[in-house]
Amino acid sequence: MDDIRHDTVKQAALDYHEFPKPGKLEIRATKPLANGIDLSRAYSPGVAEACLEIKADPSSASRYTIRGNLVGVVTNGTAVLGLGNIGALASKPVMEGKAVLFKKFANIDCFDIELNEPDPVKLAAIVCALEPTFGAINLEDIKAPDCFIVEQLCRERMNIPVFHDDQHGTAIVVGAAATNALTVAGKKFADIKIVSTGGGAAGIACLNMLVKLGVKRENIWLCDLEGLVYEGRVAQMSTQKAAYAQGTVPATLADVIGGADLFLGLSGPGVLTPEMVAQMAPRPIIFALANPMPEILPAAARAVSPDAIIATGRSDFPNQVNNVLCFPFIFRGALDVGATTINDEMKLACIEGIAALARATTSAEAAAAYQGEQLSFGADYLIPKPFDPRLIGVVASAVARAAMETGVATRPIADLDAYRRKLDGSVFKSALIMRPVFDVAAASTRRIIFAEGEDERVLRAANAMLEEMTVRPILIGRPDVIAARCERAGLPIRPDRDFEIVNPENDSRYREYWGSYHELLERQGVTPDTARAIIRTNSTAIAAVAVHRGDADSMICGTFGQYLWHMNYVRQVLARGGRHPIGALSLMILEDGPLFVADTQVNPIPTPEQIAATAIGAVRDARRFGVTPKVALCSHSNFGNLDSDSGRRMRMAME
Numbered sequence: 001m002d003d004i005r006h007d008t009v010k011q012a013a014l015d016y017h018e019f020p021k022p023g024k025l026e027i028r029a030t031k032p033l034a035n036g037i038d039l040s041r042a043y044s045p046g047v048a049e050a051c052l053e054i055k056a057d058p059s060s061a062s063r064y065t066i067r068g069n070l071v072g073v074v075t076n077g078t079a080v081l082g083l084g085n086i087g088a089l090a091s092k093p094v095m096e097g098k099a100v101l102f103k104k105f106a107n108i109d110c111f112d113i114e115l116n117e118p119d120p121v122k123l124a125a126i127v128c129a130l131e132p133t134f135g136a137i138n139l140e141d142i143k144a145p146d147c148f149i150v151e152q153l154c155r156e157r158m159n160i161p162v163f164h165d166d167q168h169g170t171a172i173v174v175g176a177a178a179t180n181a182l183t184v185a186g187k188k189f190a191d192i193k194i195v196s197t198g199g200g201a202a203g204i205a206c207l208n209m210l211v212k213l214g215v216k217r218e219n220i221w222l223c224d225l226e227g228l229v230y231e232g233r234v235a236q237m238s239t240q241k242a243a244y245a246q247g248t249v250p251a252t253l254a255d256v257i258g259g260a261d262l263f264l265g266l267s268g269p270g271v272l273t274p275e276m277v278a279q280m281a282p283r284p285i286i287f288a289l290a291n292p293m294p295e296i297l298p299a300a301a302r303a304v305s306p307d308a309i310i311a312t313g314r315s316d317f318p319n320q321v322n323n324v325l326c327f328p329f330i331f332r333g334a335l336d337v338g339a340t341t342i343n344d345e346m347k348l349a350c351i352e353g354i355a356a357l358a359r360a361t362t363s364a365e366a367a368a369a370y371q372g373e374q375l376s377f378g379a380d381y382l383i384p385k386p387f388d389p390r391l392i393g394v395v396a397s398a399v400a401r402a403a404m405e406t407g408v409a410t411r412p413i414a415d416l417d418a419y420r421r422k423l424d425g426s427v428f429k430s431a432l433i434m435r436p437v438f439d440v441a442a443a444s445t446r447r448i449i450f451a452e453g454e455d456e457r458v459l460r461a462a463n464a465m466l467e468e469m470t471v472r473p474i475l476i477g478r479p480d481v482i483a484a485r486c487e488r489a490g491l492p493i494r495p496d497r498d499f500e501i502v503n504p505e506n507d508s509r510y511r512e513y514w515g516s517y518h519e520l521l522e523r524q525g526v527t528p529d530t531a532r533a534i535i536r537t538n539s540t541a542i543a544a545v546a547v548h549r550g551d552a553d554s555m556i557c558g559t560f561g562q563y564l565w566h567m568n569y570v571r572q573v574l575a576r577g578g579r580h581p582i583g584a585l586s587l588m589i590l591e592d593g594p595l596f597v598a599d600t601q602v603n604p605i606p607t608p609e610q611i612a613a614t615a616i617g618a619v620r621d622a623r624r625f626g627v628t629p630k631v632a633l634c635s636h637s638n639f640g641n642l643d644s645d646s647g648r649r650m651r652m653a654m655e
Contacts, residue, residue: 075095174289195257196221270295332399354395389424451555459493
């Protein structure tokens with residue numbers, strides 16, 4: 001059975017890479033090439049103008065070419081994760097995958113470059129020669145200690161960022177996870193003892209970063225296949241390892257693990273035993289990051305230390321240390337300010353941005369993507385999930401700010417808040433079009449009542465309102481249920497303190513509300529008993545009555561069920577007799593700009609008067625989004641060529 005399952009998974013992976021087109025990347029033109037004029041601009045003679053501009057001002061290459069958004073993913077295939085030294089050609093699927101992640105998470109274009117060059121000095125020379133092509137270089141899967149040599153030489157010679165992600169990406173995410181793990185454990189960097197296993201490029205970079213975060217170098221013990229790294233050791237030593245030498249006597253991991261506050265493993269499976277965990281300090285922090293099997297499984301560690309705080313490199317356990325939390329966004333920020341390097345301050349800004357996101361309230365989008373998982377800050381949620389859409393805005397803007405503050409930005413950004421909104425808009429497609437509405441709402445004092453106050457999506461919306469606006473929302477629901485669901489979702493808001501509640505089961509306004517409902521609808525067959533039952537059980541009717549009575553200014557309903565059901569109660573209470581016309585306005589966000597469509601949902605055969613009222617209302621609402629609309633009345637007629645009923649009604653509406 002296991003062999004069959006393995007073959008199925010293997011074939012699925014191969015099919016993914018082969019079909020419908022081989023590989024995971026392709027090149028697409030960003031300019032039209034439909035006629036001779038386009039050709040003359042794309043190539044000779046028009047292309048000469050762009051060439052001359054760049055010759056006169058090299059920085060203009062980012063205006064006229066892809067270079068400002070282009071990263072080279074470079075490898076020689078000597079240390080591919082989980083596969084080892086498989087060579088440059090065999091590593092190409094990995095490099096294509098890295099390029100796909102850059103594009104998916106940060107909209108950065110990449111060329112993957114696989115080089116048959118084992119010599120680190122020659123490899124560095126080749127990479128340096130590529131500087132005119134790229135805005136930044138991502139070194140990938142180069143064995144230690146060669147990777148240190150290649151990166152150092154490239155950083156010295158090149159005037160663009162060079163970043164070995166296996167080292168620094170891992171170190172950044174480990175730094176963020178460690179920052180929050182210490183917060184949970186109630187410990188400080190300056191006071192902890194660290195024992196680390198591995199000693200490769202990623203392991204050394206993690207230790208260097210932890211030192212920058214405040215760990216004392218003398219409190220770090222490093223072990224590898226030869227045991228403890230100590231002064232005078234000769235076997236399997238490097239300059240980078242020697243920086244963490246402890247003592248002059250050989251020792252094993254078991255000899256030095258006692259009293260450790262943090263175990264950092266980047267080695268292999270089974271290295272850390274339960275007996276070793278038992279010797280660690282109270283509330284131990286265990287980062288077992290070997291893949292595919294960690295140094296110790298979380299269940300085995302917690303069997304002897306139930307309060308252990310654990311992170312792994314796997315997605316099927318909490319706290320996955322995944323470089324995708326870092327590298328797309330640190331490059332995004334660096335490219336956008338034209339950084340000449342990625343310095344320590346930019347890395348530390350990246351760490352703080354990632355760590356802060358985990359401590360903040362989880363976004364609704366991340367909660368939806370990871371349904372059933374605990375996404376509130378704590379021992380099982382130290383770092384955000386990779387698909388948290390807030391990462392690009394928070395991390396890239398923090399990196400850009402750090403680059404500007406440290407003087408390595410050649411294209412400083414004047415308005416970082418606007419830059420962050422633009423980044424958010426690249427993920428939340430509605431962000432830019434909604435910005436004018438958000439700005440007005442932020443200063444509004446309107447009272448908004450939510451009919452489905454127990455829905456987690458509503459609770460997240462209420463929390464966002466309280467963070468960004470001055471309103472105090474009103475929620476319909478049972479207080480104990482709302483409080484429990486706020487806590488389960490990791491939301492800081494609580495009933496009464498942060499928002500008002502209308503409790504259908506027990507509210508002092510119950511008699512007034514059902515009385516108002518009965519008064520409005522008694523001539524439509526609604527008896528007092530019916531009114532009492534509806535106001536006790538129907539949250540949409542309750543919200544409508546609240547608006548009618550002036551207890552709220554606006555209502556939001558319909559998070560479940562069919563909209564026609566909800567609209568029936570809204571119409572009964574708030575639009576009786578046609579005094580307040582009802583219509584629907586939809587917004588489509590297209591590549592060419594926003595398109596407002598009305599009315600596709602409420603009035604199936606509108607009268608000319610309804611069409612005119614809908615068009616006027618749609619124009620008014622479009623302007624609230626900062627759009628000056630052009631209006632088209634659509635019907636079964638093209639400029640009057642058909643004398644259809646819909647065409648006649650549209651013409652009458654125009655008049």
